[in-house]
Structures are given as structure tokens and as C-alpha cells.
Amino acid sequence: MENGAVGYHRPEARLELFRNYIEGRLSDLDFKLTDVASAFRLSDRYVRRVFEGAREKPSDFIRRRRLELAARMLRDGERTHHTILSIALDCGFNDAAYFSRCFHERFGASPRNYRKAHSAAELTARSVAGSVSRRDRRR
Numbered sequence: 001m002e003n004g005a006v007g008y009h010r011p012e013a014r015l016e017l018f019r020n021y022i023e024g025r026l027s028d029l030d031f032k033l034t035d036v037a038s039a040f041r042l043s044d045r046y047v048r049r050v051f052e053g054a055r056e057k058p059s060d061f062i063r064r065r066r067l068e069l070a071a072r073m074l075r076d077g078e079r080t081h082h083t084i085l086s087i088a089l090d091c092g093f094n095d096a097a098y099f100s101r102c103f104h105e106r107f108g109a110s111p112r113n114y115r116k117a118h119s120a121a122e123l124t125a126r127s128v129a130g131s132v133s134r135r136d137r138r139r
Helices: 011-023 033-039 044-053 058-075 084-090 096-107 111-138
Strands: none
Touching: 011 033, 011 044, 011 058, 033 044, 033 058, 044 058, 058 084, 058 096, 058 111, 084 096, 084 111, 096 111
16 A cells, blocks of 8 residues: 555554554654655644544654664663664664663663663573573483
């Protein structure tokens, strides 16, 4: 389906189309609400109104999804060599201080402490799983 063909959709379906489009652009540092409106050949005001129906501002949705993506990346053991700044940039944040403030507000910990806490939890889970599998092998 072409992006511009949203006229016949219910507001919930339009919202889902907008959200899916945004999901694909989360890492784009230059992404703006006007990009959503342009992609679907609609006005910014209309896009905002569709989000208002879900009681959420488009900017809040974008920030929330970017923060959730960052949290997943910080928990990812494959990304331990990535700096917090590089993860912030990969998630569409171009200001490290703003990213840290938003992250702390959303998750109750700084990105660094969040990563440490989840790394420790993962190591504990691995060691528990390892000891269980060693016990199973002895039986």
C-alpha cells in the first residue's frame, strides 16, 4: 500500500500506520513530525490530531520508543563495547545530556547504571543457568 493512501482508514488504523512509519525512522537524527505528514501527504496538524485520539503527543511517542530502543541496546550483551553516546546517537538522540535526563526520567536510573544493573543481572542468570545444567549433567 502506498503511504499516501490513508484516507479511508479508521483513526486507529491511521495511528498504527503512523507509528509503524515512525518505528522505521527512530535512529534518524533529523527525523521530525513533518516527515510523517509528508510521507502520508497530510498536514502536521492532522497527524497530531490522530495521536491526540490515543491521548499521546507524537513527540512523546517518538521519545518513548527511542528510549525503549536505547534500553534494549544497553541490555544487549553484544553491545557492551558500544559507548552510551553511540547508543544514544543510534537511537536518534543528538544530545547526550538530554538523552541521560530523559532516560533517567523514564527508567529511574542513568544509562550507565541501567547498563551495569542489567549486566550484573545477566551474569547472575547465566551462572545460575550454568550451575543448573552442570547438576543435570551429573544425574
